[in-house]
Amino acid sequence: MEMTPAHWVYLAGLASLIIVMIARKNVVVPAIAATFLTAATFTGSVPGGVASVFRASLVAASELFNIFLIIALVTAMLAALRVIGAEHRMVAPFRRLMVNGPVAYVVLFVVTYVFALFFWPTPTLALIAAILLPAAIRAGLSPMLGAIAIAIAGQGMALASDYVIGVAPGLSASGANVSADLIADRALILSWVVGLVAMVMSYLLTVRRRRPSLATAAEGSPEMSIAHRTELAPVGAAAGSGSGCTSDQLGHALATKQPPREALEDGAVSTEAGLDDGPTDEGGRDRRAKLFAVLVPVAFGALLVYMLLGRFTDLVSVDDGAGAPLVGGLAALLLLAVAVTSDRVRALESCAEHIVDGLSFAFKAMGVVIPIAGFVFIGISDFSGRIMGLAEDATAPGFLFDAIRSVQEHIPNNPFIIMFAVLLAGMTVGLDGSGWAGLPLTGSLSEALSPHSGLDTATLAAIAQNGASWTGGGTLVIWSSLIAVATFCGVSVVDLARKLFLPVVTGLVLSTVVAAIIW
Structure with a gap:
């Protein structure tokens, strides 16, 4: 599979998203920038790249x-x-x-x-x-x-x-x-x-x-x-x-x-709200x-x-x-x-x-998911044509899948290794502290790796989903909702994360082994 400059731009954008997630920063800006650069490079048009940024979010919003x-x-x-x-x-x-x-x-x-x-x-x-x-x-x-x-x-x-x-x-x-x-x-x-x-x-x-x-x-x-x-x-x-x-x-x-008071003023529902029936x-x-x-x-x-x-x-x-x-x-x-x-x-x-x-x-x-999903979708052939405004009879590129196919002979043909690689990918995208923002990305990665490994796409996606959710959902990183658990329970969030780390990681490893055995 021939790699074009747009493929490399997309992969660079993907790498930037992962780096920003690891750094615990918001990934909206790099997602939008990567979408623009990928579309502009592929179409050769700056206005086309600008329009693709909007269409990417629109397609993602309609799908989600x-x-x-x-x-x-x-x-x-x-x-x-x-x-x-x-x-x-x-x-x-x-x-x-x-x-x-x-x-x-x-x-x-x-x-x-x-x-x-x-x-x-x-x-x-x-x-x-x-x-x-x-x-x-x-x-x-x-x-x-x-x-x-x-x-x-x-x-x-x-x-x-x-x-x-x-x-x-x-x-x-x-x-x-x-x-x-x-x-x-x-x-x-x-x-x-x-x-x-x-x-x-x-x-x-x-x-x-x-x-x-x-x-x-x-x-x-x-x-x-x-x-x-x-x-x-x-x-x-x-x-x-x-x-x-x-x-x-x-x-x-x-x-x-x-802050609690700001949340109250910003639409959080009070238990006193709506109680207008009187004593x-x-x-x-x-x-x-x-x-x-x-x-x-x-x-x-x-x-x-x-x-x-x-x-x-x-x-x-x-x-x-x-x-x-x-x-x-x-x-x-x-x-x-x-x-x-x-x-x-x-x-x-x-x-x-x-x-x-x-x-x-x-x-x-969940609003942060839309621009991230838009960037992921531009790498999938089912959506990339709509996002970049290509003609209906034009061949839509699948940047992520094309890249994996181009190097598939170098990927170890070992389902067990690929399962753990997908688990690691899920845990990596979960480092942003949300747990779910990167799931469209891990889903597309699972589909791309599935034919090469001989594994079921749903199994790989489920492994990645578990890795992302357990990591960012609120058990392994202290900048997630784990801080809410620690605060309500009156314990140190650092101590709580430390006590959860070994049991949760052990469970993730064993669950991947179970997946390799039963699916």
Whole structure:
């Protein structure tokens, strides 16, 4: 395969993105610059390169908008549940199960995983830290082990597969050109391997240290978690004038790297917002909270069962890729139900406000992916022609695939080596601290390497997705959402990352070995 100057420009841009990610800097600028230079070099036209920058983001946005929409709808539903206090009631019953430290560790791990799988780790974090973590500490679990359980289950295992909502598999599939459901199935199994290995290893390596007793963890001491200190005050005081924001707002602020008060002013949803029924309707609000605390988990649980039956049996028929639309549609209907029953005459306005806030959050959280995906897409022949405005009968270049084909005789023809190379690539792009920004890139890399290695593209994409998510999602690097976990649990983020490093990396290595054996 003949390499043109445009191929080399694209590869140089790809290298610059990886270097910037390793340096923990924002990759939007190099992505836009690399897109312009690649298009201008290939077309020989500066105006063509300028137009390609816009078209690249437009193509990426059109391909990924379904992901933004599902984030918006789920976030809007959670905001509506938060207004009536239903999200707290969903996890409160699990407090009774925490009879001692080891049991509390397992309960905290399982509950965090289940809720993060359906509602994502960041919204779940504030909820778990405020309700379950204090109970776990009272049962004898150290704040550090609590932080480890939350990080592995939520920021790691749930995020790595994103099996229910399907954002991560969708991003990987956008570059890999394979079914998102197929990537999700493989990523789920790999995430279980990593999570269980990391969970057991972390406990065994940490439990030997003497845990501070509850008596010595007095309020204001380093050992006392934020969640535990919050429990000492009345529940309603969390949003009082003393703190300036709720625990949910603090989680949003930490996840978006904003000061808590700025996050409150910038659209974070307060638990006080929308409670306009007045004190005379406390009983009705409590009944609605109980109703939706049961209805929402049951509805999503039934949806998950339906999706699993459609994937693995012939009892029901579920179209490929129907998971995300089903989750988004169910979230929208539940949002409508909460708004109508809770806000009454303001239901139309409050429902629209929640959706607008959800869209705002979605673009703040994932907007950086669009220019990066645009650069990745210009290297894929299915999109490059549209991006650079080529004629319909013209041969569209695939810069990344052409480059790999040109050197494929020098690539070791060893599937095991290629699997670990893809894992390393995923961990590298995850160093930016987001975990998902580079998934279109690792997906396209998996598709390019698949024919040479004889491996399934979905398997390689799932391995890379796990590497990126576990690294940048919030378990290995301290500039990720791991800082939110550490802050809520009242532990050092550096110490937390250090304790997670060996168990998580061991789990990633073993999961790659498992992938080599079963696929």
